[in-house]
Amino acid sequence: MTTPQEMQAAVSKALLEAEKQLLPAKLKVTQENANAVIGEITRLYGVGSPAIYNSETYYAAFKSLYRTLDWEIPPAKLVAERQNESIATAPSAIESENAWAAKVKAADAREAKKAADVASIARAKQLIAQYNPTSRNGYDARERMDAQASWGAALDRAIAEKVNLRDWVEILAAAIQKRYRDREKASEKM
Numbered sequence: 001m002t003t004p005q006e007m008q009a010a011v012s013k014a015l016l017e018a019e020k021q022l023l024p025a026k027l028k029v030t031q032e033n034a035n036a037v038i039g040e041i042t043r044l045y046g047v048g049s050p051a052i053y054n055s056e057t058y059y060a061a062f063k064s065l066y067r068t069l070d071w072e073i074p075p076a077k078l079v080a081e082r083q084n085e086s087i088a089t090a091p092s093a094i095e096s097e098n099a100w101a102a103k104v105k106a107a108d109a110r111e112a113k114k115a116a117d118v119a120s121i122a123r124a125k126q127l128i129a130q131y132n133p134t135s136r137n138g139y140d141a142r143e144r145m146d147a148q149a150s151w152g153a154a155l156d157r158a159i160a161e162k163v164n165l166r167d168w169v170e171i172l173a174a175a176i177q178k179r180y181r182d183r184e185k186a187s188e189k190m
Helices: 004-022 031-045 055-065 076-085 093-129 141-161 165-189
Strands: 071-073
Touching: 004 055, 031 055, 093 141, 093 165, 141 165
Parallel strands: none
Antiparallel strands: none
């Protein structure tokens, strides 16, 4: 390697091979990085050393300077070290207590709604089962079965659609009372 162009090509080749060894990490191309790497190689091997033509020389310099070099994509070791160096922040006791209290309130509200829904379903089933329409000849079994089947299906749909069951039961009670009144008016007309 006598010509400067050949020497420069050999140095460039060694540098590219060393950068391939760093992948997936990638150095930024800056003058500061170049000065730091050349300074490290000169410190280790001296000026004019043939070590500058070896990719292992550059790789060793990258490894020893990895914390001070400027990276486009930092190496995994540097990322892990930076994460471990950061100060862990813990929430204050008041914040933790407030968060816990909010979770407890939400759980209590869910339990109360669930209990109210169970009670509403039981009341709806009781109202449906107690529906006993009468006609001139006594109980109207066919009307009772049809109405109970219709209201039972409506209750199942309301449960599946997760509507407000407390309001739904009040509407059902009103509908049953209206059905009794309508049947009474119809029987008076006869």
